[in-house]
Amino acid sequence: MDADHHAKGYWYGKDPVQKEMAVDVLNALRDYRVSEQAMRRRTRSSMLMGEKDLLALRYLFEAEADGRVMKPKDLGERLGITSASMTTLIDRLVESGHIRREPHPTDRRALILRATPASDQEVRHTLGGMHRRMMDVASALSPEEAAVVTAFLRDMRQALDTVDDENTVDGGAGRGEPGAAAGDSQPS
Template structure:
């Protein structure tokens, strides 16, 4: 174990040199994820919301910022939940005053869901200082450092998004 409580080489072997630096990067990334998860838990607790509720608000804020509207089905697809679960989530968020149902602007048979101004203010109040601190850290990077970090995180996302074959399913040529 190192001073931060990380098991050295548990997943990655015990090779010295470059691999040790890479393991340090992965441990720092793991620590960041733990901090981010703790922040999300504090936010959910503070706002008395579940994870899907907060994620729904995020998607609705993004759509509104982009000038798009979201039907309940669109939001359910983004969240990966069933129509019944989406109805329950929307009912809960309407009841709490975080979103509202409105007629679709061009399809009179459809409804859209939008965040309320009060929910926008609540999210900004709850997360504003943390987002400013994060932006300050990212803004302190040089352009070259920002490109390296961005590239690294995109490649890590690709590595995590790749589905590995089950053991024994690999094709042998």
């Protein structure tokens, strides 16, 4: 997009009270989201995985880091997919060597899912440089700047999670769950 297009802030209405600074901030946020989406596409392409596959790995890595076990049902609920879709996803990730099924440590009838060490290494190799660059940018903030950015992003998330029924095509009937994490797809 060109500078003229950004300065107009076409998505933000024509209210003369709109401050140019606010439009610049929202445009910068939009540009960040475009870059993040492109990075996710590159990652999926590089790892030959779909978005839900990568998200499943992320949730399994988080559970392991927290010392929790993840059953297929729990992962399916977290991903917002049906049991049949979950089975297909698990089969695909097991076949590709990214996860494995293991017996539950305390319930003989249940299975748990774990990401494989090779999968962890692949993700670290694929995303490590990008994560370091992002951490460098965030670490350069002063404590005051970090507090402002964090508060802004939390407020923006709340603004996005708030649905105005009168402004939706379906009157809000088809909206997803409030509070869904950025990048999480809603159940279909």
